[in-house]
Amino acid sequence: MKKVLVATGGGDCPGLNAVIRGIAKRATQEKGWEVWGSYEAFNGIMENPPRMIKLDESNTAGIHVMGGTIIGTTNKGNPLRFPVKKADGSVVLENRLQFLVDTIKELGFDAVINIGGDGSQEISQALFEAGIPVVGVPKTIDNDLSSTDFTFGFQTAVQIASDSLDRLVTTAASHHRVMIMEVMGRNAGWIALYTAISGGAEVCLIPEIPYDLGKVIEKIRARYDDGRGFVNIVIAEGAYAKDGIITGVQGESGRNSVRLGGVAFTLSQQLKDAGLEAEIRETVLGHTQRGGTPIAFDRVIASVFGVKAMELVLDGKFGQLVVLKNNDFSSVPITEAIKTYHVVDPSGTLVQAAKGLGITFGD
């Protein structure tokens, strides 16, 4: 019997369970393959005794509609830079790759499917280079992975954000307010850009275009002056003013990156300090964007990714990431996908079209 290990790493994301089910379903069509899930990314198998679960058709039946991940996840404690607390209270980062490689071998796994975003695929590549047969699946609501048209989870996040913006528009109009809605996305403005176009925001602020506060104020005043009397702003959590800094929390235990959040309040304060008279309200959508059932599009691509990932394992094609490219499914070397961070092109079609719709980016 051959065994494939499945892990879900990084922030959870709608569609993770659909991938898991796709892998399990495709594997059961083959004689001689078992699918196992490691709980909380690779943390589960690195514990003693290992925490893992055999995944089959019965315990994955119907899970494609469920949010979250049935095997849990983590976005802390990267095995390549694992934080270890020393006796004097200081924290040193240890590379636990060899231990992870040895564990995967000792547990008798013939292949690994690692479902995750840019951070997780860096771990996939390190495992692959250390001799572990790995296949990656591109997950994240942020859509910040290169080589794929979309990561699964992104469209669901946009749908949730767009529905929320619709609701904010009517209350903004009733109260003649400036509504600032903050969305996730790390250092990529994809969720904000899609949401602003979909929901018809007046202002969209993204990390790729540091904003000029004066330009934002100009747009707001123009809306009040021409009698519209309300403004909806979508701001990506990683956005910042031209002469400002990113809003977030640095140095959280076990975390290798800044935890972003709160830029809606930063912008609100900047507008007030600059003398804007209009009433402002802030909404931080936060984790609602990652929760609940995936929309149909994400269920489809996540399910296909699961099947395709298992087929790469069956074909012995490793070090690959399954992708959706030019509206078809294929795979690329994981190195390709993690080489560059996939961000919005300020001079690209989408930003230009958004400007054509009258959306201001503060540039």
Ligand SMILES: Nc1ncnc2c1ncn2[C@@H]1O[C@H](COP(=O)(O)OP(=O)(O)O)[C@@H](O)[C@H]1O
């Ligand atoms: N398979 C894994 N095992 C243990 N930790 C993991 C695993 N995958 C991801 N992580 C943790 O999550 C972090 C990367 O996640 P993050 O960058 O938040 O999400 P993503 O990989 O989706 O971009 C890693 O730095 C690590 O701490």
Ligand SMILES: O=P(O)(O)OC[C@H]1O[C@](O)(COP(=O)(O)O)[C@@H](O)[C@@H]1O
């Ligand atoms: O859940 P946490 O730890 O607050 O992390 C929030 C971050 O995770 C995300 O929701 C998803 O990012 P990843 O896909 O890279 O994990 C980001 O948009 C956000 O900045």
Ligand SMILES: [Mg+2]
């Ligand atoms: Mg990421």
